[in-house]
Amino acid sequence: MVPTPITVRVPAKVNLHLAVGDPRPDGYHELITVFQAVSMTDEVTVLVADEPGIDVHGEGADSVPTGPSNLAWKAVRLLAERSERDPEEPGVRLSISKGIPVAGGMAGGSADAAAALLALNHLWRLELGRDELCDIAAQLGSDVPFALQGGTALGTGRGERLVPVLARHTFHWVIALDRRGLETPTVFGELDRLREESKPNRVGEVEPLLEALASGDPRQLALLLGNDLQAAAVSLRPGLRRTLRAGVQAGALAGIVSGSGPTCAFLCTDADSAVRVAAELSGAGVCRTVRVAQGPVPGARIVSDDRADRPTPPQVHA
Numbered sequence: 001m002v003p004t005p006i007t008v009r010v011p012a013k014v015n016l017h018l019a020v021g022d023p024r025p026d027g028y029h030e031l032i033t034v035f036q037a038v039s040m041t042d043e044v045t046v047l048v049a050d051e052p053g054i055d056v057h058g059e060g061a062d063s064v065p066t067g068p069s070n071l072a073w074k075a076v077r078l079l080a081e082r083s084e085r086d087p088e089e090p091g092v093r094l095s096i097s098k099g100i101p102v103a104g105g106m107a108g109g110s111a112d113a114a115a116a117l118l119a120l121n122h123l124w125r126l127e128l129g130r131d132e133l134c135d136i137a138a139q140l141g142s143d144v145p146f147a148l149q150g151g152t153a154l155g156t157g158r159g160e161r162l163v164p165v166l167a168r169h170t171f172h173w174v175i176a177l178d179r180r181g182l183e184t185p186t187v188f189g190e191l192d193r194l195r196e197e198s199k200p201n202r203v204g205e206v207e208p209l210l211e212a213l214a215s216g217d218p219r220q221l222a223l224l225l226g227n228d229l230q231a232a233a234v235s236l237r238p239g240l241r242r243t244l245r246a247g248v249q250a251g252a253l254a255g256i257v258s259g260s261g262p263t264c265a266f267l268c269t270d271a272d273s274a275v276r277v278a279a280e281l282s283g284a285g286v287c288r289t290v291r292v293a294q295g296p297v298p299g300a301r302i303v304s305d306d307r308a309d310r311p312t313p314p315q316v317h318a
């Protein structure tokens, strides 16, 4: 009997704190980061097929590769290799429905890779535990383990070593999507360049932010959001300064570039305030689209059986 297709829903992330160290000999930078999974999601379906391949739909689908460089396909091949299948002919098809902006600093490719790992673990009945899946995830990219785990987590190493963090209550975000993406290595490279040239401010210690998360007070958290990559993203995309200003003028408590950007995330006091900020920001003409999102949300999970319960995320279009 042909196995039933498996669909996994997987969230985007925002880095609430991103401290970037010096480049390591392997080209990566040592990080101390706090990830939060937010309610913008991709869905990845895997099914057994004679003709293997990928199709991609939705947000930014045109700029997602459908060949071997797709990160979710790399996950298929890596898991095929580990389970002694032919990685060239894994006998599966992937269908990716994008809700996470491409090259937006929200780890969309990593999310799809995490989703593919979880889905195939079920489709192929591999019975790998979370720890084994996380080890495989880390081989695919620094952000992939977090997409499996979700919630709020402290990441160290190159971002792949995770410890869950207590975050009381739900935080309300407005997410501003830019017209074009930024490539992660370019943004890290720009930060190295800026640091050779001058001494851009570095984010402080992470502990006060962890305390603010535990308190659940968005006003306290807003004062502590920080991202070392923000200066580099703004240097490459100066218009982001205007976006960040516009979000705060619209009533957000604080705004931050998400990871390597160019997406900006604005923390709001509550759900009503987030809707008001989103409406005003979308009228300001500083970005392509505005969404509201909440966090933390769970990591990658199978939803094949509960599609009917899927909530429709509120959206505001600029």
Ligand SMILES: C[C@@](CO)(OP(=O)(O)O)[C@H](O)COP(=O)(O)OP(=O)(O)OC[C@H]1O[C@@H](n2ccc(N)nc2=O)[C@H](O)[C@@H]1O
Pocket (backbone or CB within 6 Å): 015, 027, 028, 029, 030, 031, 033, 104, 105, 106, 107, 108, 110, 140, 141, 142, 143, 144, 157, 158, 159, 184, 185, 188, 258, 259, 260, 261
């Ligand atoms: C910056 C962050 C923050 O969470 O995410 P994005 O905002 O891009 O989503 C991550 O560190 C990105 O993680 P990810 O996108 O998985 O990166 P990887 O595939 O592992 O690495 C891509 C490239 O980014 C640079 N890189 C990545 C991670 C790291 N700790 N140091 C680095 O210098 C390297 O140039 C590396 O070759």
Ligand SMILES: Nc1ncnc2c1ncn2[C@@H]1O[C@H](COP(=O)(O)OP(=O)(O)O)[C@@H](O)[C@H]1O
Pocket (backbone or CB within 6 Å): 063, 064, 065, 069, 070, 071, 072, 096, 101, 102, 103, 104, 105, 106, 107, 108, 109, 110, 112, 113, 182, 183, 184, 260, 261
């Ligand atoms: N499944 C995928 N979804 C999105 N982008 C992908 C995927 N596979 C490979 N990519 C490529 O990875 C790059 C980074 O995309 P993404 O992970 O969305 O952004 P970021 O690293 O900023 O979080 C893009 O240039 C995109 O072409």
